[in-house]
Ligand SMILES: Nc1ncnc2c1ncn2[C@@H]1O[C@H](COP(=O)(O)OP(=O)(O)O)[C@@H](O)[C@H]1O
């Protein structure tokens with residue numbers, strides 16, 4: 001059996017294949033009238049198939065960035081490429097493939113959910129009149145609103161409104177979903193539903209760009225994260241990159257913390273900390289059992305020994321210099 | 329649709345499959361349906377239809393056979409069609425501009441205020457296309473309100489007064505069909521005048537996210553123009569005010585039918601429409617949508 005594998009010579013001539021980027025911005029900047037800079041030279045890179053968590057405290061520029069991606073707000077400087085199209089110049093070619101939810105759902109209050117969706121469907125030049133009602137019904141079904149489809153939007157609960165917004169984003173087959181704080185105002189059950197839906201869509205091959213000021217809400221579904229702080233993108237990368245940045249620490253509980261500190265130092269561990277009863281250090285590549293053996297050999301009376309990974313929250317506090325708004 | 333290809337790579341180097349665009353009349357149809365479903369707009373139409381009814385009944389009640397007034401009101405007793413002409417003269421200066429302002433203020437500002445504008449534009453609708461659709465829907469409304477008054481006038485007029493040959497203001501006679509043709513001209517002219525006013529309102533509507541403010545401003549502009557036309561000292565300003573041409577259809581009721589006044593007014597209206605639509609376009613296509 002022969003396999004047609006490119007020769008190594010041919011491979012080395014080609015550039016290292018990288019994931020195609022679904023969203024790519026360069027130096028993207030927005031200065032509102034009045035001089036306030038809302039987004040400051042950010043270079044987003046969202047690979048195809050990613051679930052990209054766009055994180056940052058309130059007022060850090062997430063919504064403004066998303067509005068620029070959708071061609072609603074014009075950038076002061078910088079460029080945007082989305083699905084291979086320049087935004088805003090070629091927005092008409094890219095946006096039919098993008099479903100979005102920006103700063104909460106918005107519909108005509110006196111129209112029913114179904115009529116509201118039919119209006120958005122009618123607005124889409126690429127949608128045929130013939131299948132309109134099928135598309136609308138399918139989208140309503142997908143978010144579980146079929147039963148309430150005939151009710152006026154003003155009588156919808158917050159969760160139903162959010163779901164109608166998501167239904168609108170799913171009216172057409174999409175390649176990219178841009179969701180701005182999709183769990184805002186939802187109860188834990190609603191939040192779980194949104195997360196579940198995001199996971200499902202991602203498995204269908206749709207790239208998802210989801211913003212949140214609550215890390216905990218997205219960290220379970222994200223493959224990539226970007227962290228905003230006062231208009232700047234302070235960190236961006238895959239969750240795997242983030243994991244490798246985590247410094248695993250060994251924590252020794254002992255009455256002889258000074259002695260323990262000495263042993264850890266002798267082992268060549270970095271970033272050693274000591275307070276009464278506890279000594280800790282970054283583990284590095286050394287196996288933890290070696291550390292235990294060295295401690296015991298050094299006569300340290302070990303009461304407790306732990307290998308601790310800092311949680312993401314801690315890492316983000318490091319990155320942003322502040323915690324995320326936990327009040328929601 | 330055969331466009332669902334979730335696994336197709338949407339990379340920079342690859343073209344997205346093309347979804348074939350349609351002609352795009354669906355949103356206009358939807359827009360007009362929305363306009364007609366609004367309870368408030370339905371009430372406006374009913375109120376406008378009531379005006380010729382009031383005029384017809386009032387004339388019927390106050391004219392005893394024998395004594396006859398002159399001018400338009402006098403003509404009513406001779407032919408019901410004049411209820412329509414009279415009613416149009418009555419509604420054009422203020423009532424129609426009110427009906428226009430209420431609807432036009434809502435166009436862009438209403439969508440912005442409700443937040444639906446961002447979702448329409450993200451569909452994407454295209455800003456120019458949305459503006460054209462809003463303009464066409466408003467044009468429909470302008471024609472509709474003038475037609476409503478005329479039709480209600482005909483119904484009540486022919487119920488209370490004679491039909492038949494129409495004696496024009498110049499004393500000559502024309503057939504009923506000829507009279508209806510002239511009424512159609514006046515309705516078209518009134519619609520065009522209102523559209524000129526509405527286009528100014530459309531521009532105002534692109535300036536704000538508060539529909540009520542856009543309505544009030546549009547109506548304010550309409551009333552201010554009426555006032556300015558009425559001030560003799562500001563005579564020089566008149567040619568620039570669209571309301572100066574609102575009632576320039578008197579020739580339609582005379583023989584021979586002269587188009588001079590109509591054409592002059594229509595040109596002024598077209599100029600208004602061109603200027604204000606351009607302003608609205610320039611504003612709307614360059615505006616940050618932050619609502
Ligand atoms: N239309 C606007 N005019 C002026 N400043 C604005 C406008 N919209 C947002 N901002 C400012 O830009 C910054 C970023 O806002 P936003 O993008 O909404 O942040 P986030 O979505 O992360 O909460 C904030 O300081 C906000 O006050």
Ligand SMILES: [Mg+2]
Pocket residue numbers: 059062063064103180181
């Ligand atoms: Mg926001």
